[in-house]
Amino acid sequence: MSTTESLLLLLDQDFMGVTIGLWAIFFVVIASLMILDLGVLNRKDTVITTKASLGYSAFYMVLACVFGAWLWSRMGDENGMDYFTAYMIELSLSLDNLFVMSVILAYFHVPRKYQHRVLFWGIVGVLVMRGAMIAAGVVIVQSFAWALYLFAAFLLFTGVKMLLMKDGEDESIEDSALIRFFQKHLRYTKEIEGHNFFTKLPDHKTGEMVTFVTPLFMALICIEFMDVLFALDSVPAVFAITSEPFVIYTSNIFAILGLRSMYFAVAAMIERFKYMKYALAIVLIFIGGKVFYAGFIGHISPAVSLGITLTVLLGGILFSLNKTRHEID
Numbered sequence: 001m002s003t004t005e006s007l008l009l010l011l012d013q014d015f016m017g018v019t020i021g022l023w024a025i026f027f028v029v030i031a032s033l034m035i036l037d038l039g040v041l042n043r044k045d046t047v048i049t050t051k052a053s054l055g056y057s058a059f060y061m062v063l064a065c066v067f068g069a070w071l072w073s074r075m076g077d078e079n080g081m082d083y084f085t086a087y088m089i090e091l092s093l094s095l096d097n098l099f100v101m102s103v104i105l106a107y108f109h110v111p112r113k114y115q116h117r118v119l120f121w122g123i124v125g126v127l128v129m130r131g132a133m134i135a136a137g138v139v140i141v142q143s144f145a146w147a148l149y150l151f152a153a154f155l156l157f158t159g160v161k162m163l164l165m166k167d168g169e170d171e172s173i174e175d176s177a178l179i180r181f182f183q184k185h186l187r188y189t190k191e192i193e194g195h196n197f198f199t200k201l202p203d204h205k206t207g208e209m210v211t212f213v214t215p216l217f218m219a220l221i222c223i224e225f226m227d228v229l230f231a232l233d234s235v236p237a238v239f240a241i242t243s244e245p246f247v248i249y250t251s252n253i254f255a256i257l258g259l260r261s262m263y264f265a266v267a268a269m270i271e272r273f274k275y276m277k278y279a280l281a282i283v284l285i286f287i288g289g290k291v292f293y294a295g296f297i298g299h300i301s302p303a304v305s306l307g308i309t310l311t312v313l314l315g316g317i318l319f320s321l322n323k324t325r326h327e328i329d
Contacts, residue, residue: 016245048264056261064254081302082242090255108215151236155288162281279316
């Protein structure tokens, strides 16, 4: 058997529901985008303008839709609709993540021209961590079918909690145990050393030159850990829609790519979307309730789920923009 035949045979092998070849296509696309982003378009440290940010966002969203259309044709109608439903839910749930990223970057005084570098490497971490979380979720759901009901109950609890939460109840970043932990256990300098994550400085006790982490690295690891916390909501929500790992992972990654590229345009006006939490709460309650409905009464088609999700999220966006229209200076 030739090397080419062996490679084709390998690519045709099944891995988590689809062929290795499909996984390879997805990762080649993502790797190409990352190389183009940091290696070509943003090779120099520059401030990302609102226009450029919106342009990147539109590109990633169009790409996500093109990929979704290709997945639809390849894996069928149900998986196609599930992909777009999961994509929209992840995109919407990550809006709060944008606000947290903005607060973290401001807290560590990361200059705007270096913020893109932090967010870029944050995406690299997300690729790995989301993959691990989704793989673990697949194993749990396949081994213990009842675990899906735990996910659904968690979504119902989270949705009700979001509906009842009052404004101003969120913990401030200064009080974060995560921030205090890293500042205590890492050699940390508040000085910005260009776009570097690490720098060499004299040790406070010995005077020897040792490695310190810069505010950029502190911001990066805090953003990564916060993403894991946010994933505790979004990953169960997607599992309640579909159990196909390929659909779950690709929709998650494309949503994160699109939202983080939108950061520089949205971060300054994130307050305009503060009432979106009520729409998101309703979506979480619907998705959680759908699992119990499907288990004890009957199946809800992906088309119905997609339609309800779209309607609620669009209604939330319009309501929030209308409610906050007088708050613009």
